[in-house]
Amino acid sequence: xxxxxxxxxxxxxxxxxxxxxxxxxxxxxxxxxxxxxxxxxxxxxxxxxxxxxxxxxxxxxxxxxxxxxxxxxxxxxxxxxxxxxxxxxxxxxxxxxxxxxxxxxxxxxxxxxxxxxxxxxxxxxxxxxxxxxxxxxxxxxxxxxxxxxxxxxxxxxxxxxxxxxxxxxxxxxxxxxxxxxxxxxxxxxxxxxxxxxxxxxxxxxxxxxxxxxxxxxxxxxxxxxxxxxxxxxxxxxxxxxxxxxxxxxxxxxxxx
Amino acid sequence: xxxxxxxxxxxxxxxxxxxxxxxxxxxxxxxxxxxxxxxxxxxxxxxxxxxxxxxxxxxxxxxxxx
Numbered sequence: 001x002x003x004x005x006x007x008x009x010x011x012x013x014x015x016x017x018x019x020x021x022x023x024x025x026x027x028x029x030x031x032x033x034x035x036x037x038x039x040x041x042x043x044x045x046x047x048x049x050x051x052x053x054x055x056x057x058x059x060x061x062x063x064x065x066x067x068x069x070x071x072x073x074x075x076x077x078x079x080x081x082x083x084x085x086x087x088x089x090x091x092x093x094x095x096x097x098x099x100x101x102x103x104x105x106x107x108x109x110x111x112x113x114x115x116x117x118x119x120x121x122x123x124x125x126x127x128x129x130x131x132x133x134x135x136x137x138x139x140x141x142x143x144x145x146x147x148x149x150x151x152x153x154x155x156x157x158x159x160x161x162x163x164x165x166x167x168x169x170x171x172x173x174x175x176x177x178x179x180x181x182x183x184x185x186x187x188x189x190x191x192x193x194x195x196x197x198x199x200x201x202x203x204x205x206x207x208x209x210x211x212x213x214x215x216x217x218x219x220x221x222x223x224x225x226x227x228x229x230x231x232x233x234x235x236x237x238x239x240x241x242x243x244x245x246x247x248x249x250x251x252x253x254x255x256x
Numbered sequence: 257x258x259x260x261x262x263x264x265x266x267x268x269x270x271x272x273x274x275x276x277x278x279x280x281x282x283x284x285x286x287x288x289x290x291x292x293x294x295x296x297x298x299x300x301x302x303x304x305x306x307x308x309x310x311x312x313x314x315x316x317x318x319x320x321x322x
Contacts, residue, residue, distance in 0.1 A: 021318040029318070044319025045287075047260040047312065050280035056318050057285060071319055081292075085314050088287035088294050 004229065006178055006200050008040075009094055009126025009147045011065060015039040016195065017225045018067065018180065019218070020205025021056060028214050029059045035218035040065045042096055042203070044072070045086045067128065069096040076115035083120050095120060096150065097129040106156045110137040114144050121145025130182055133167035138175045148177050150203065153194065154184025157206045161190040165197070172198045188217075188224030195228025196236065257309045266307075272300040279313065286315050 178200030
């Protein structure tokens with residue numbers, strides 16, 4: 001069977017599970033990455049502190065691609081500043097553009113996201129914009145030079161699941177870039193459903209970080225994502241709107 | 257000078273390398289902005305900071321979003 005991979009910024013990935021690294025005890029990150037089988041992990045850029053607390057870079061397994069985010073940015077200009085700093089940290093040119101003005105629902109600002117994507121793509125970044133699933137904006141992001149589109153399933157950190165399903169499906173059908181569903185996915189079954197729809201990958205953080213057993217939940221997500229992907233590739237069986245249809249032969253019954 | 261939002265007193269002109277050492281940071285783990293301009297890592301020994309400067313020293317932290 002042909003290897004099932006997808007590419008981002010010229011790099012090939014086998015795993016379709018992107019893991020966020022927030023809200024964990026750093027010592028659990030390694031186990032989470034390993035159980036998730038993740039090849040890409042997101043990180044934030046913040047003012048450094050020298051208080052001797054473990055540096056997250058010591059806990060990320062070798063060979064995992066870093067996806068710094070621009071969290072904390074309120075407009076395109078701030079996102080560009082954070083992205084440049086993240087690149088200066090010396091771990092590649094990937095960036096997840098994440099721009100929020102709203103502090104209650106933490107919804108992304110789509111317009112500013114398009115602006116930042118365009119500026120950063122011109123500077124040679126591999127840009128993965130986090131966005132509210134809107135087809136017109138997704139098209140703008142394609143033109144702006146994004147290498148994937150990351151629509152939200154539900155508000156960040158909510159674990160509420162696939163609230164935007166119909167709109168994500170439209171992006172999957174119409175946009176010729178990997179669609180990576182990010183934010184709000186709370187359970188493995190939801191991650192599986194996203195993959196069945198044809199998403200290229202799923203990103204999750206809170207679902208794992210707030211689970212009872214972090215490595216075990218990372219593993220459950222990995223399996224669900226793989227199952228959903230396999231189901232998508234195999235083509236789902238048809239739905240019969242009314243009535244049933246026997247799967248067993250309708251002859252040779254033990255009667256009469 | 258202002259370092260990560262905190263006013264600090266350093267007696268004399270320092271290079272970025274010396275400042276990082278005094279502040280307890282490893283060069284390889286941080287990125288530095290001097291008055292909102294990124295300082296390239298290979299110039300840390302030559303670039304000097306002065307009292308009126310605003311310095312930001314950043315690193316990676318755990319983060320999914322926000």
